[in-house]
Amino acid sequence: MSAHANTYVPKSRVAKWFESRLPLVGLVHSSFVAFPVPRNLNYFWTFGAILIAMLMSQIVTGIWLAMHYDPSAANAFNSVEHIMRDVNYGWLLRYMHANGASMFFVAVYIHMFRALYYGSYKAPREILYILGVIIYLLMMATAFLGYTLPWGQMSFWGATVITSILGAIPIVGETIQSLLWGGYSVGSPTLNRFFSLHYLLPFMILGVVVLHVWALHVTGQNNPAGIPIKSSKDAVPFTPYATVKDVFATVVFGIFFAYWIFYQPNYLGHADNYVPANAAVTPAHIVPEWYFLPFYAILRAVPDKLGGVILMFSAVIILAFAPWLDTSRVRSANYRPIYRQFFWLFVVVTILLGWLGAKPPEGGYVIAARLCTAYYFLHFLVVMPLVGLFETPDRLPDSILESVTGPGKQVSGSGMPAGAAAAPSSKG
Amino acid sequence: MKTTRLLAATLVAATLGITLASAEEEHGAPQPPRQAWSYAGMFGRFDQAQLQRGFQVYREVCSSCHSMNLVRFRNLSEPGGPGFSAAQVKALAAEYKVKEQNDSGEDAERPARAADAFPPPFPNEKAAAAANGGKAPPDFSVLAKARTFERGFPKFLTDALPVVGYTEHGVDYIHAVLDGYEDPPAGKDVPSGTYYNKYYPGHLIAMPKPLSDGQVTYAKNDKGEPVVPETVNQYATDVAAFMAWTAEPHMMARKALGLRVILFLIVLSGLLYYVKKKIWAKVGGEVHGLQPELHKTH
Numbered sequence: 205m206s207a208h209a210n211t212y213v214p215k216s217r218v219a220k221w222f223e224s225r226l227p228l229v230g231l232v233h234s235s236f237v238a239f240p241v242p243r244n245l246n247y248f249w250t251f252g253a254i255l256i257a258m259l260m261s262q263i264v265t266g267i268w269l270a271m272h273y274d275p276s277a278a279n280a281f282n283s284v285e286h287i288m289r290d291v292n293y294g295w296l297l298r299y300m301h302a303n304g305a306s307m308f309f310v311a312v313y314i315h316m317f318r319a320l321y322y323g324s325y326k327a328p329r330e331i332l333y334i335l336g337v338i339i340y341l342l343m344m345a346t347a348f349l350g351y352t353l354p355w356g357q358m359s360f361w362g363a364t365v366i367t368s369i370l371g372a373i374p375i376v377g378e379t380i381q382s383l384l385w386g387g388y389s390v391g392s393p394t395l396n397r398f399f400s401l402h403y404l405l406p407f408m409i410l411g412v413v414v415l416h417v418w419a420l421h422v423t424g425q426n427n428p429a430g431i432p433i434k435s436s437k438d439a440v441p442f443t444p445y446a447t448v449k450d451v452f453a454t455v456v457f458g459i460f461f462a463y464w465i466f467y468q469p470n471y472l473g474h475a476d477n478y479v480p481a482n483a484a485v486t487p488a489h490i491v492p493e494w495y496f497l498p499f500y501a502i503l504r505a506v507p508d509k510l511g512g513v514i515l516m517f518s519a520v521i522i523l524a525f526a527p528w529l530d531t532s533r534v535r536s537a538n539y540r541p542i543y544r545q546f547f548w549l550f551v552v553v554t555i556l557l558g559w560l561g562a563k564p565p566e567g568g569y570v571i572a573a574r575l576c577t578a579y580y581f582l583h584f585l586v587v588m589p590l591v592g593l594f595e596t597p598d599r600l601p602d603s604i605l606e607s608v609t610g611p612g613k614q615v616s617g618s619g620m621p622a623g624a625a626a627a628p629s630s631k632g
Numbered sequence: 633m634k635t636t637r638l639l640a641a642t643l644v645a646a647t648l649g650i651t652l653a654s655a656e657e658e659h660g661a662p663q664p665p666r667q668a669w670s671y672a673g674m675f676g677r678f679d680q681a682q683l684q685r686g687f688q689v690y691r692e693v694c695s696s697c698h699s700m701n702l703v704r705f706r707n708l709s710e711p712g713g714p715g716f717s718a719a720q721v722k723a724l725a726a727e728y729k730v731k732e733q734n735d736s737g738e739d740a741e742r743p744a745r746a747a748d749a750f751p752p753p754f755p756n757e758k759a760a761a762a763a764n765g766g767k768a769p770p771d772f773s774v775l776a777k778a779r780t781f782e783r784g785f786p787k788f789l790t791d792a793l794p795v796v797g798y799t800e801h802g803v804d805y806i807h808a809v810l811d812g813y814e815d816p817p818a819g820k821d822v823p824s825g826t827y828y829n830k831y832y833p834g835h836l837i838a839m840p841k842p843l844s845d846g847q848v849t850y851a852k853n854d855k856g857e858p859v860v861p862e863t864v865n866q867y868a869t870d871v872a873a874f875m876a877w878t879a880e881p882h883m884m885a886r887k888a889l890g891l892r893v894i895l896f897l898i899v900l901s902g903l904l905y906y907v908k909k910k911i912w913a914k915v916g917g918e919v920h921g922l923q924p925e926l927h928k929t930h
Binding site for chain 1: 674702707770773774775777778779780785791792794797799801802833879881882885886887889890891893894897898900901904905907908911912915916
């Protein structure tokens with residue numbers, strides 16, 4: 205897999221001159237044109253492309269919004285409303301950016317559950333997968349910082365709650381907190397540095413995305429069968445096959461995205477964030493954005509503040525250990541009858557945690573949140589290691605081709621032409 | 633296999649049971665009744681006459697206490713709004729005074745211009761709070777987006793859907809509060825400075841009943857009859873619709889552009905689907921979805 209040669213052959217003199225000095229076109233060609241893609245990928249594999257599109261959308265709309273935004277406590281709220289009212293298509297930029305963050309998380313959660321279901325984290329893709337966890341962490345930081353910027357009530361109080369969580373960390377907590385605050389409470393200096401960091405982090409995400417794609421193109425893609433490409437018949441070249449599928453899926457996702465922008469622009473936000481920040485008035489319920497809710501539920505499920513903080517961060521960090529917690533050598537849950545059921549239970553529990561995160565931490569909600577938190581961790585610490593040891597997996601297909609066509613059948617058309625990057629030949 | 637299923641079902645059922653039981657206890661305050669807004673839905677449009685009446689109610693009643701700092705006079709003549717003419721707006725603005733330093737650096741007043749924001753009723757928030765029992769009345773500009781109420785499960789999910797969706801929580805809440813003043817139930821203690829309101833959370837609101845029947849005289853039709861009834865309910869409806877517009881002045885442009893964007897993307901995705909199908913036909917088509925059965929070897 206890792207030995208796919210650079211098959212780009214420059215034609216013009218200028219291209220030859222450039223390629224011998226910097227093989228950039230060849231790199232792009234080997235990564236996005238000639239790159240062999242398992243031919244059995246389903247639509248869950250298009251979310252990588254969708255996520256890149258979302259990152260680009262966020263960066264472009266964000267740069268334009270920053271031209272009109274004023275990161276001071278006195279003017280931030282009104283400058284956002286200035287964008288909504290007076291800037292040409294400012295309402296579109298802002299709604300694209302605010303809902304774009306949510307759509308980014310919708311896509312990343314599908315991408316992550318896909319990785320968990322098909323065992324994409326297993327060898328040899330551990331680094332690829334861990335880079336993904338790092339991107340997810342950076343996304344969460346960026347989204348949290350960004351939600352502070354409109355300087356509404358939920359911005360202010362969300363920032364207050366989360367930064368005070370960091371204060372619970374022993375020894376360094378208070379230093380981190382006052383560094384973030386730039387003072388003794390959340391205020392204008394906080395907003396200034398949050399804006400600065402919110403502009404910085406997306407470019408760090410972009411950097412890690414480059415590493416993520418690089419690692420992907422060393423190991424090759426996993427696939428629904430979870431078995432490696434064994435012959436050229438198992439694969440198709442990235443372009444045109446994956447390209448056209450990715451573009452189609454991205455446009456369909458764009459329809460979904462557009463619906464939120466134009467018809468439900470405030471559904472995923474909070475009404476309280478249209479009330480200007482006020483340090484003297486605490487909102488009735490301080491609730492984070494929906495994509496943080498499962499972790500917020502875990503935080504509140506623990507009666508001890510520090511314990512809650514540790515558990516909440518562990519809930520994310522534990523993802524990075526999945527490659528070593530899962531003892532099964534079979535990647536795809538399609539061939540793991542027991543694990544498959546636990547996987548779907550895990551999905552349900554995560555969604556339940558999300559719902560509980562939005563509810564007040566009282567009565568039955570707390571009990572339910574504790575049950576779900578317990579299962580969340582049990583899934584990684586007990587289910588993943590044990591099921592892998594005791595489960596008898598179904599028999600794996602001999603090849604990706606067989607998983608597509610069924611055993612022992614001949615197919616018309618082949619995948620990758622051996623050694624050539626041109627269009628695949630029509631006969632295998 | 634059976635045990636895991638049983639285990640999973642038990643856990644999910646227990647969690648759901650506990651949470652739904654807790655959800656039952658939450659509901660206490662009545663839900664604001666849903667109004668038929670002309671601007672609701674994907675094809676919704678503001679009713680210009682309603683926005684003009686709503687502005688009249690704001691101007692004659694609400695504006696004595698509530699500011700509208702983010703709305704400018706010129707907004708009233710911009711597309712997608714109440715549709716006043718530029719000349720009407722200019723004349724209207726001239727009736728207001730704006731504080732400004734003159735060229736000698738002294739505080740002075742001048743007549744407002746179309747580009748000015750509506751001048752606030754109080755010089756600052758402290759003055760507003762002092763004149764209103766300790767709490768400044770909220771600004772009207774984005775108030776319709778700043779208020780909402782819990783719809784509960786499963787309505788909070790269906791609210792996000794097309795056609796059956798619902799986005800007018802804030803406006804319905806404002807309408808309900810304005811029309812929700814009534815006598816307190818027997819035994820309910822209403823401290824002085826507060827008033828009983830059916831829809832206000834906790835029922836005790838600091839704002840005295842602001843509207844009464846016949847308070848605002850609407851324009852008459854040719855026969856000299858009012859076009860709409862001059863009742864609290866009608867005033868509340870009109871001013872709430874006006875506030876929906878102040879909170880989202882580009883709403884009509886947004887919905888109109890959305891329709892074009894989505895139609896374009898649907899057509900584009902349809903074309904791309906067939907391009908993709910044709911390309912993949914060269915290698916015998918592709919497989920879709922999870923399809924665990926297909927991946928199994930028999």
